[in-house]
Amino acid sequence: MNITIIGAGNVGYHLSQRLKEVGHNIQQVFSRRTDKVLRVSKIVGAQPIDNISSLQSGANLYIIAVKDDAIGDVAEKMRKKLAGNTWVVHTSGSVPATVLAPYFNNYGVFYPLQTFSISRMADFLNIPILVDSNKELMKNRLYQLGETISPKVYRINDEQRAKLHVTAVMVNNFTNHLYAMAEDILKKEELPMEVLIPLIQETSKKVSLFPAKEMQTGPAIRGDEDTIQRHMAYLDQFPDYQKVYQALTDSLKRMYDPK
Ligand SMILES: NC(=O)c1ccc[n+]([C@@H]2O[C@H](COP(=O)([O-])OP(=O)(O)OC[C@H]3O[C@@H](n4cnc5c(N)ncnc54)[C@H](OP(=O)(O)O)[C@@H]3O)[C@@H](O)[C@H]2O)c1
Incomplete structure (x- = not known):
């Protein structure tokens, strides 16, 4: 052509x-x-x-x-x-x-x-x-x-593509934003981002093999409230990131324990 x-x-x-x-x-x-x-x-x-x-x-x-x-x-x-x-x-x-x-x-x-x-x-x-x-x-x-x-x-079609694009924003733009937040925190703490890379890679590998919902781990679905409170206290110095952490934690709790 x-x-x-x-x-x-x-x-x-x-x-x-x-x-x-x-x-x-x-x-x-x-x-x-x-x-x-x-x-x-x-x-x-x-x-x-x-x-x-x-x-x-x-x-x-x-x-x-x-x-x-x-x-x-x-x-x-x-x-x-x-x-x-x-x-x-x-x-x-x-x-x-x-x-x-x-x-x-x-x-x-x-x-x-x-x-x-x-x-x-x-x-x-x-x-x-x-x-x-x-x-x-x-x-x-x-x-x-x-x-x-x-x-x-x-x-x-247009309608399907618009909906697909919402999910593309979630899996790419938002996850990348979370990586950037992690990068920022690690930089402040003088820790290398490379220690997180295997975790990032394994997370994306797992989602190509199993339903994401079944692969969830972490304090929010375990109900480890003390851990969540410690994280929230640390994030006092990053108010924006704290809001994101809280919103995602709430969403996780609703998905796994909708009572
Ligand atoms: N990046 C992605 O990952 C991705 C993936 C799939 C689809 N898309 C879609 O592909 C399209 C382009 O995205 P991109 O990431 O390539 O964007 P980009 O790198 O920001 O490039 C955008 C281009 O738009 C031109 N532009 C902006 N305003 C203009 C105007 N008023 N008149 C003429 N040209 C104008 C810029 O031209 P100048 O060089 O003249 O400034 C630039 O070359 C978008 O519709 C986007 O949604 C992007």
């Missing part, structure tokens, strides 16, 4: 490289920042553009990988350069595909469900691709495109 990528952030950076790697042609890459767009376009051999007005027609697919709140505005600008029947998708987990409907007749979503950072390699063989479109033919083509970069492709 001949593909243009709009956005050279975490997703634009990795997705354009993976698409190129499996044989697709990347026609143009857009970012408002010249340094960012050059970094990606050089790797994938695409024309770099830092203004939407330089967008060319002729690609089979335009993939918008900009921040969620900018997708509609960017699509509106793209429409000034592209015909209404152009195939356009975005990569967001939570924004409805219909955000593109006012501008394009053939629209959809191509959502790679993983946490992407430019500094970290992306292993697409282990990245589910969730596709959707308002047109059956386009949905099938997006599915086929997904299959070229990943063995795990799913057809998922």
Whole structure:
């Protein structure tokens, strides 16, 4: 396929490289920042553009990988350069595909469900691709495109994707925030984060083998109130973290002892 990528952030950076790697042609890459767009376009051999007005027609697919709140505005600008029947998708987990409907007749979503950072390699063989479109033919083509970069492709509609995204935030964004809190505390206490790494790894390994609910351990489900009170007292110096600790402890108690 001949593909243009709009956005050279975490997703634009990795997705354009993976698409190129499996044989697709990347026609143009857009970012408002010249340094960012050059970094990606050089790797994938695409024309770099830092203004939407330089967008060319002729690609089979335009993939918008900009921040969620900018997708509609960017699509509106793209429409000034592209015909209404152009195939356009975005990569967001939570924004409805219909955000593109006012501008394009053939629209959809191509959502790679993983946490992407430019500094970290992306292993697409282990990245589910969730596709959707308002047109059956386009949905099938997006599915086929997904299959070229990943063995795990799913057809998922706006409603399902929005719910899935809530859980993605829980398992990734929130757990990572908890890691960052732990990091902060350990730094203050001059203890190394590396002592926690085996625990973090075992926790995530277990959830791929058993139901998470059955794998829960710790003072909240054992009912070790004295331990919880000691933790809460220590956390007096971290009021924000204390609130999170209390909220999660309460939630755990409700899940395991709902009386
Ligand atoms: N990161 C993830 O783990 C992940 C995973 C799956 C899906 N997604 C989705 O993929 C999309 C991109 O996420 P990301 O993590 O790649 O974001 P990012 O690294 O923050 O990059 C966002 C890009 O959006 C561009 N942008 C922001 N406001 C803009 C505007 N008003 N007009 C034009 N461009 C604008 C920025 O462009 P400039 O370079 O011009 O500033 C930047 O290149 C989002 O919809 C996100 O929900 C992200």
